[in-house]
Amino acid sequence: xxxxxxxxxxxxxxxxxxxxxxxxxxxxxxxxxxxxxxxxxxxxxxxxxxxxxxxxxxxxxxxxxxxxxxxxxxxxxxxxxxxxxxxxxxxxxxxxxxxxxxxxxxxxxxxxxxxxxxxxxxxxxxxxxxxxxxxxxxxxxxxxxxxxxxxxxxxxxxxxxxxxxxxxxxxxxxxxxxxxxxxxxxxxxxxxxxxxxxxxxxxxxxxxxxxxxxxxxxxxxxxxxxxxxxxxxxxxxxxxxxxxxxxxxxxxxxxxxxxxxxxxxx
Numbered sequence: 685x686x687x688x689x690x691x692x693x694x695x696x697x698x699x700x701x702x703x704x705x706x707x708x709x710x711x712x713x714x715x716x717x718x719x720x721x722x723x724x725x726x727x728x729x730x731x732x733x734x735x736x737x738x739x740x741x742x743x744x745x746x747x748x749x750x751x752x753x754x755x756x757x758x759x760x761x762x763x764x765x766x767x768x769x770x771x772x773x774x775x776x777x778x779x780x781x782x783x784x785x786x787x788x789x790x791x792x793x794x795x796x797x798x799x800x801x802x803x804x805x806x807x808x809x810x811x812x813x814x815x816x817x818x819x820x821x822x823x824x825x826x827x828x829x830x831x832x833x834x835x836x837x838x839x840x841x842x843x844x845x846x847x848x849x850x851x852x853x854x855x856x857x858x859x860x861x862x863x864x865x866x867x868x869x870x871x872x873x874x875x876x877x878x879x880x881x882x883x884x885x886x887x888x889x890x891x892x893x894x895x896x897x898x899x900x901x902x903x904x905x906x907x908x909x910x911x912x913x914x915x916x917x918x919x920x921x922x923x924x925x926x927x928x929x930x931x932x933x934x935x936x937x938x939x940x941x942x943x944x945x946x947x948x949x950x
Contacts, residue, residue, distance in 0.1 A: 738750055738754035738755070738757055739758060741754070752777065752783060753770060753773050753774060753777065754773075756773035756776060756777065757769045757770050757773040759804075759807055759808065759811065760772055760773060760799075760800075760804050760807070761804075763799055764798070764799050767798065771799070772798070772799035772800065775797065775798065775799065776794075776797065776800070779797060782938075784840075784844060784845045784938060785938075786808075789808075791805045791809050792805075794809070812841070815841060816838070816841055816842060819834065819837060819838040819841060820838065820862065820865065832932075832943070832946075835854070835896065835934070836934065836936075836941045836943075839852070839898050839934060839936050839941070840936055840941065842865070843898070843899075843900040843936055844900060844936045844937065844938055845938060846900055846902065847902055848870065848871060848902060849870070849871040849876040849899060849900060849901070849902060850867060850869070850870050850871070850876075850899060850900055851867070851868045851869040851870075851871075851876055851878050851897065851898070851899040852865060852866065852867050852868060852897070852898050852899070853865070853866050853868050853883055853886065853887075853895050853896075853897050854895055854896040854897070854898070855886070855887060855890045855892035855895050856892055856893060856894045856895055856896070856931065857891075857892065857893055860893075860894060860931070863890050863891075863892055864890060868882070868883060868886075868897075876899065878899075878915060880915075880918050880919050880922045881922065883895075883897070883919065883922075883923075884922055884923055884925075884926055884928070887923065887926070887928045888926060888928075893928065893929065894928060894929035894930070894931050895923070895928065895929075895930065895931065896930075896931045896932045896933075896934065897919060897930070897932075897933050898933065898934040898936055899934075899935065899936070900935075900936040900937070901935055901936070901937050903937075904937045904938045904939065904940075905937060906935045906936070906937040906940045906941060906942040907935075907942065908935055908942060908944070912933070912935060915933070916930070916933045916944050919933070931945065932944060932945035933945075
């Protein structure tokens, strides 16, 4: 649920954010040929055939023809003595459990793993940042209200894999194009303070005509709680006082997304 909190919100651009007026609301939520060995499974045989030439396969058939393992190996470029690049790639997938979790990791977490130094870690982090920026550019080029799928993809990539709760605001102009995305608040696994009046202040500073807000559920479940509904209602009413429209409130899980606008809920 959402409750009173006193700490200041965190804005991505470093702007000071105080709690003016109404109190914040806190969210709580329960090229060598393979050597023949013993018989292996068909999937393993396919990997053995192609593991030594992902670059050639990409040039011949396109990136979509490569497996996750091959794409990661291609990014890493090399492994260690006695621990080749496919072993490193496989250990990455095993450690993080999914591509989304792996790409959402911080550089320090990559560097703590065998076979991953600063250069490889920087490459992996850069891939995610490029994907975020490409999606952000797409959002800036056309009205977001006409691109709900692109918005959800962007937000899943931005906060869907976080292990803690994050509340973000997408400020839009009069044509519903993206002005700026800001991280309003960062919480813990189960708790987060949100400042409705501070969000209104930022909307006025950015001359936003409307906005989309979103927060993630680290648990992966996206069904809204009573506090989620209350926050949506408070934000809509508070923004209406300054003639700013709340277009949607999205709850982002690891795989799914819940849209208040789509479900018509307060």
